[in-house]
Amino acid sequence: MISVIIPVLNEAKNIKNILILLLDNPQIEIIVVDGGSEDKTVEIVEEMGVKVVSAERGRAKQMNLGASVAQGDILLFLHADTQLPLGFEKLVIQALSQPQIVAGAFSLKIASKLWGIKLIEKMVNVRSQLFQLPYGDQAIFISQDWFQKVGGFPDLPIMEDFELIVRLKKLGKIAIVSTPVITSARRWEKLGVWKTTLINQQIIMAYFLGISPQKIALWYK
Known part of the structure; x- marks a missing residue:
């Protein structure tokens, strides 16, 4: 069984679909x-x-609680504005059955025709494949056993998905499924493609420079 865990906060417009x-x-x-x-x-x-x-409230806290009550052998963490592909369960099982794989995620497709979105998709997917660094909107999946061994998501107000993947990479490989999930473009549509991308990169840089996730989260808000 695969337990799909969906953290939500005011997602009435998206959750039904x-x-x-x-x-x-x-x-x-x-x-x-x-x-x-x-x-x-x-x-x-x-x-x-x-x-x-x-x-x-807090995505890490919500996902960890969901994992604690899950009955599945595999955990899949899904954002409430992201759609899984048909037959995703077979793709997940196939990916996790490969040697040395400890977790995985999907390639990303953004539901928008905004100029520049295709380039963003390509950048995300190259990063994911080349560096094995998927983010949470790519539907991270992992066996229950490995999730417990790594201690679940770190209790951070931001970058919890990034930190989880970094920890997992020390234990094995991260599989990236070529079939994409489709995520909402609402962040890019709200602030614009390049402004959103710039903010995201600044957050990652700040995290690598050792600035506390609490400060980064305040900046992000």
């Missing part, structure tokens, strides 16, 4: 972890018959 693609699959357990939504997110999820658990 994401869940529809996961329902009625006997191989999949769906766990939605709410961080205190003030819209109808929880109501929508419960109406669809999907398990909801409540957690302290």
Whole structure:
């Protein structure tokens, strides 16, 4: 079984479409972890018959709590604005069955026709393949055993996905599935393609320079 863990906060506009693609699959357990939504997110999820658990706000805290109640042998962490490809469960199992693989993620496709988006996609996918450094919006997946061995997501307000992958790379290889997930372009549409990209790169640089994740999170907000 694969447990798909979805941290949410005010995702009423997106969550239904994401869940529809996961329902009625006997191989999949769906766990939605709410961080205190003030819209109808929880109501929508419960109406669809999907398990909801409540957690302290914070993506790392929410995902770790979801993992703690998951029944699956494999954990897949899915952002609420990201759509998994059809047959993703077979791709996940195939990827994790390869020698020396400890975790994996998907290539990225962004649902937008904005100028520059295709270049961003290419940059993300080259980085992922070349350096084995996928981010959270690429649907990171890992066996329950490896997740426990590495201690789960570090309790950081930002960059928790990056830090998890860095720790995992010390233990083995990260598989990148060529079939992409499709993620929303809402961040790029809100601030613009190049401004969003610049902010993302500044955050990564600040993290490498040793600036605390707490300060980085405040800047990001």
